[in-house]
Amino acid sequence: MQRTAMDLWVGLFVVMGIVALMILSLKVGNLNVYNPAQSYTITGNFENIGGLKVRAPVKSAGVVVGRVTDIQFSTETYDAIVTLSMDSRFQFPKDTFASILTSGLLGEQYIGLAAGGDETKLQHGDKLMKTNSAMVLEELIGRFLFNKAAEDDSL
Amino acid sequence: MASENLIEIKDLNFSYDTRAILKGINMTMQRGKVVAIMGGSGSGKTTLLRLIGGALPPTSGYVKFDGDVVHELNRDALFKLRRKMGMLFQFGALFTDLSVFDNVAFQMREHTNLPESMIRDLVLMKLHAVGLRGAHHLMPNELSGGMARRVALARSIALDPMLIMYDEPFTGLDPISLSVIGNLIRRLTDALGMTSIVVTHDVQESLKIVDYVYFVADGVIAAEGTPQQVRDSVAPFVHQFVHGEEDGPVPFHYPAQQYRKDLNLESEVV
Amino acid sequence: MFKRIVSSIRHIGHQTIEGAWRLGVATRFFLLVLLKSGTSLRRFGLVVRELYFTGVLSLIIIVVSGLFVGMVLGLQGYETLQKYGSESAVGTLVALSLVRELGPVVAALLFASRAGSAITAEIGLMKATEQLSAMGMMAVDPIARVVAPRFWAGVISMPFLAAIFSVMGVFGGYLVTVVFIGVDEGSYWSQMQSAVDFRFDIVNGFIKSCFFGVAVTAIAVFEGYDAPPTAEGVSGATTRTVVTSSLVILGLDFILTAFMFRGVS
Numbered sequence: 001m002q003r004t005a006m007d008l009w010v011g012l013f014v015v016m017g018i019v020a021l022m023i024l025s026l027k028v029g030n031l032n033v034y035n036p037a038q039s040y041t042i043t044g045n046f047e048n049i050g051g052l053k054v055r056a057p058v059k060s061a062g063v064v065v066g067r068v069t070d071i072q073f074s075t076e077t078y079d080a081i082v083t084l085s086m087d088s089r090f091q092f093p094k095d096t097f098a099s100i101l102t103s104g105l106l107g108e109q110y111i112g113l114a115a116g117g118d119e120t121k122l123q124h125g126d127k128l129m130k131t132n133s134a135m136v137l138e139e140l141i142g143r144f145l146f147n148k149a150a151e152d153d154s155l
Numbered sequence: 156m157a158s159e160n161l162i163e164i165k166d167l168n169f170s171y172d173t174r175a176i177l178k179g180i181n182m183t184m185q186r187g188k189v190v191a192i193m194g195g196s197g198s199g200k201t202t203l204l205r206l207i208g209g210a211l212p213p214t215s216g217y218v219k220f221d222g223d224v225v226h227e228l229n230r231d232a233l234f235k236l237r238r239k240m241g242m243l244f245q246f247g248a249l250f251t252d253l254s255v256f257d258n259v260a261f262q263m264r265e266h267t268n269l270p271e272s273m274i275r276d277l278v279l280m281k282l283h284a285v286g287l288r289g290a291h292h293l294m295p296n297e298l299s300g301g302m303a304r305r306v307a308l309a310r311s312i313a314l315d316p317m318l319i320m321y322d323e324p325f326t327g328l329d330p331i332s333l334s335v336i337g338n339l340i341r342r343l344t345d346a347l348g349m350t351s352i353v354v355t356h357d358v359q360e361s362l363k364i365v366d367y368v369y370f371v372a373d374g375v376i377a378a379e380g381t382p383q384q385v386r387d388s389v390a391p392f393v394h395q396f397v398h399g400e401e402d403g404p405v406p407f408h409y410p411a412q413q414y415r416k417d418l419n420l421e422s423e424v425v
Numbered sequence: 426m427f428k429r430i431v432s433s434i435r436h437i438g439h440q441t442i443e444g445a446w447r448l449g450v451a452t453r454f455f456l457l458v459l460l461k462s463g464t465s466l467r468r469f470g471l472v473v474r475e476l477y478f479t480g481v482l483s484l485i486i487i488v489v490s491g492l493f494v495g496m497v498l499g500l501q502g503y504e505t506l507q508k509y510g511s512e513s514a515v516g517t518l519v520a521l522s523l524v525r526e527l528g529p530v531v532a533a534l535l536f537a538s539r540a541g542s543a544i545t546a547e548i549g550l551m552k553a554t555e556q557l558s559a560m561g562m563m564a565v566d567p568i569a570r571v572v573a574p575r576f577w578a579g580v581i582s583m584p585f586l587a588a589i590f591s592v593m594g595v596f597g598g599y600l601v602t603v604v605f606i607g608v609d610e611g612s613y614w615s616q617m618q619s620a621v622d623f624r625f626d627i628v629n630g631f632i633k634s635c636f637f638g639v640a641v642t643a644i645a646v647f648e649g650y651d652a653p654p655t656a657e658g659v660s661g662a663t664t665r666t667v668v669t670s671s672l673v674i675l676g677l678d679f680i681l682t683a684f685m686f687r688g689v690s
């Protein structure tokens with residue numbers, strides 16, 4: 001094998017490898033949407049997080065704007081403290097409403113943000129004031145049955 | 156020059172595991188001489204060369220090369236010393252992933268900073284000396300056994316070392332190449348002031364070119380002398396070897412139990 | 426009976442000691458290779474040459490296997506997911522399986538049998554034909570000149586091959602589900618992108634493939650260098666390379682996965 005031909009092939013191989021890594025990062029891993037280097041962190045207390053997991057997306061109007069980075073249990077308030085890492089391109093008002101939602105009937109759970117009307121924006125380290133817990137199927141069914149029973153009683 | 160002797164071997168013992176191969180070898184080799192080592196197959200000649208090159212440590216005794224005791228050197232010093240040696244391996248040991256040219260150029264590229272144009276000239280000169288200048292572009296697997304050996308020879312003289320050890324340079328050569336290579340060894344030694352050790356079975360050819368002969372048998376030096384002394388020797392051992400007789404003091408067979416017993420004939424007395 | 430038990434226990438002890446001893450020898454050899462890597466890095470041409478044999482020549486099998494694995498994943502994923510009406514998540518399934526597990530692991534297994542065995546056979550044969558001793562007698566260290574360049578070439582090739590494998594797989598999944606079956610192209614990519622995380626999935630997969638690269642090539646060069654200098658010796662060593670590296674890849678994968686994805690979905 002000629003030396004130069006070998007060099008050419010090896011060069012081609014390395015370029016292919018680097019391009020593959022870039023495709024994985026940019027096209028598959030979507031590196032440009034969520035860059036932890038430019039992010040701010042906020043927390044929120046939830047009474048019940050249901051099946052929410054670390055790394056679940058944070059969406060507003062269906063667009064991913066951040067990710068859940070940590071979930072802790074608070075021994076003071078006996079609820080869950082969820083830490084969100086937000087893309088700093090997206091600023092939200094102080095009174096933004098956070099709820100844990102499910103994509104589809106059996107899909108993954110994520111945090112949905114509904115912007116409020118406050119003038120001041122959420123800063124790094126701020127705490128979300130208004131949160132809504134995850135819907136838990138058992139509770140839902142229980143409530144449904146309870147209402148049903150109440151309806152029947154009133155009849 | 157430190158001393159007239161390039162190599163001094165004193166009371167050298169060596170064993171593989173428990174099997175003693177060399178039992179007290181004493182040799183001296185003067186600078187500028189061609190020395191032959193002869194002996195039956197399996198008598199430890201290749202082992203002796205490896206000990207000189209420092210590839211094996213002796214059990215006792217020492218090999219002194221150019222004033223240094225070989226097995227006492229650390230790795231770097233040993234490698235430095237080996238640059239003064241060339242070795243032709245019994246089976247050639249050409250680098251199969253390199254072409255003939257690159258094989259011969261190997262040490263020049265590893266150990267010197269010569270420009271590529273000069274390396275080219277040197278390599279072609281070495282290959283010319285063994286008659287294979289035209290084969291420089293071939294790969295080792297495209298060579299015949301004798302050609303591979305000659306390339307290996309060219310490679311071992313690449314850096315004009317002080318000492319070259321040839322492990323059976325004559326096997327697998329046709330009569331013409333054989334005498335060419337024999338003369339080449341002699342000429343290199345004389346022209347460049349090298350010292351050569353030739354391990355060989357080819358008594359007649361080697362007696363023409365060497366200055367001194369050692370016979371190794373049973374781990375010791377069985378006989379030694381100049382070619383003339385060897386030819387005239389009446390010692391049965393030397394006589395047997397020089398004239399290639401099967402019966403004599405040199406056993407043709409590797410030590411074993413009785414042949415009849417091995418073939419299970421012992422009990423079958425008919 | 427008692428004797429049988431004693432002898433089998435003694436056998437186990439013997440095997441254990443033998444194994445530990447060999448592991449020690451291998452570790453020492455590995456450190457020696459690292460120590461003597463200076464030459465390969467200074468004369469990078471040596472590594473480039475080996476990159477051709479380990480990297481470029483493994484490309485075909487990696488590209489083709491990646492494509493087919495991705496296509497099968499796409500097909501199977503689609504079959505299952507469409508029962509729940511979530512066939513648009515097939516991109517997620519394909520990408521996550523590839524990037525986290527199949528890319529690094531299958532690429533490493535293929536690499537072990539394609540390049541690892543070749544490295545072992547080559548070094549073993551060089552030893553058997555005295556090329557390594559000849560090199561030593563020429564005052565050139567065979568570990569620095571022969572082993573280290575092959576080691577580094579393998580270490581460099583592996584992450585690239587794994588990445589190429591994953592990309593080909595994602596593309597294969599795309600071919601089957603989007604082009605042939607007709608899943609919506611937009612949701613194939615967007616679902617994938619929202620589920621695959623750069624830090625957790627891509628980077629971890631990359632780290633895995635680096636570990637596998639080191640493990641496979643280290644095993645391959647050691648087996649070659651340690652092979653008995655005979656035909657059976659070399660062929661046995663080649664087999665051992667493939668078997669040992671496959672087991673090590675799978676074991677290492679489990680350990681790495683446990684570390685990386687602990688406490689995460």
Ligand SMILES: Nc1ncnc2c1ncn2[C@@H]1O[C@H](COP(=O)(O)OP(=O)(O)OP(=O)(O)O)[C@@H](O)[C@H]1O
Binds near residue numbers: 198203
């Ligand atoms: N690696 C080894 N391990 C154990 N024994 C060995 C080894 N190499 C050689 N021997 C033994 O050492 C003895 C001498 O071997 P050596 O190769 O030096 O013989 P030799 O004189 O060169 O023979 P030949 O003329 O056939 O090449 C032989 O009996 C051989 O069986």
Ligand SMILES: [Mg+2]
Binds near residue numbers: 200202245322
């Ligand atoms: Mg021999």
